[in-house]
Amino acid sequence: MCGRTITRLVALGAVCGALLIAPGLSAVAWASPQVYSAPSSVELVEHPGTYDGKTVTFQGEAIGEAMVRGDYAWIHLNDDAYMLKNVEEGAALGGYNTGMPVWIPADEARSIQVFGDYKHEGEIVRVEGTFNAACAQHGGDMDIHATSIEHVAPGRDAKDPVHPNKALLAVVLTLAAGALWWAEGHAGIRERAGLSRRR
Numbered sequence: 001m002c003g004r005t006i007t008r009l010v011a012l013g014a015v016c017g018a019l020l021i022a023p024g025l026s027a028v029a030w031a032s033p034q035v036y037s038a039p040s041s042v043e044l045v046e047h048p049g050t051y052d053g054k055t056v057t058f059q060g061e062a063i064g065e066a067m068v069r070g071d072y073a074w075i076h077l078n079d080d081a082y083m084l085k086n087v088e089e090g091a092a093l094g095g096y097n098t099g100m101p102v103w104i105p106a107d108e109a110r111s112i113q114v115f116g117d118y119k120h121e122g123e124i125v126r127v128e129g130t131f132n133a134a135c136a137q138h139g140g141d142m143d144i145h146a147t148s149i150e151h152v153a154p155g156r157d158a159k160d161p162v163h164p165n166k167a168l169l170a171v172v173l174t175l176a177a178g179a180l181w182w183a184e185g186h187a188g189i190r191e192r193a194g195l196s197r198r199r
């Protein structure tokens with residue numbers, strides 16, 4: 001009886017806790033990065049004719065920087081294997097960096113807070129716009145002229161976890177340096193002692 005009451009109290013506590021936490025969670029407006037849009041950059045490159053002039057959604061990691069050209073800007077979205085985490089963080093090696101250049105209103109480009117580089121995982125964004133297999137406006141290059149942007153997942157600092165082996169090596173090197181310092185100190189004392197004896 002008593003045990004059952006405790007169980008009920010614990011269950012009630014858990015429900016109350018969940019209700020307290022839930023509004024905080026729902027306040028996060030990021031959509032799930034697991035919802036992958038089609039087509040991928042590989043698909044676009046391999047079958048450009050299928051999508052040329054069509055409206056597509058394209059999702060990827062914003063990398064590099066926004067290059068503003070008047071009212072518009074170039075951004076580059078990578079949708080390769082390293083999009084969600086880098087190799088140091090355990091991403092499997094999955095071929096080349098692939099992505100798409102996206103021509104987008106500058107104001108929309110400025111809404112991206114973190115671009116990916118060797119220190120950062122860039123924001124994951126989804127754009128919608130027209131795919132151009134050979135853009136007449138941009139020297140015949142392949143691009144997407146985006147009209148809207150959706151923020152899927154925030155950018156962050158790239159983790160560079162300290163490997164246990166590296167930590168062990170650091171300890172060994174520190175001890176070795178300490179031992180050398182100690183040995184040199186004693187050698188110096190002996191040397192001075194020897195010199196003084198010779199005098």
Ligand SMILES: [Zn+2]
Pocket residue numbers: 103132135136137138143144145
């Ligand atoms: Zn273009």
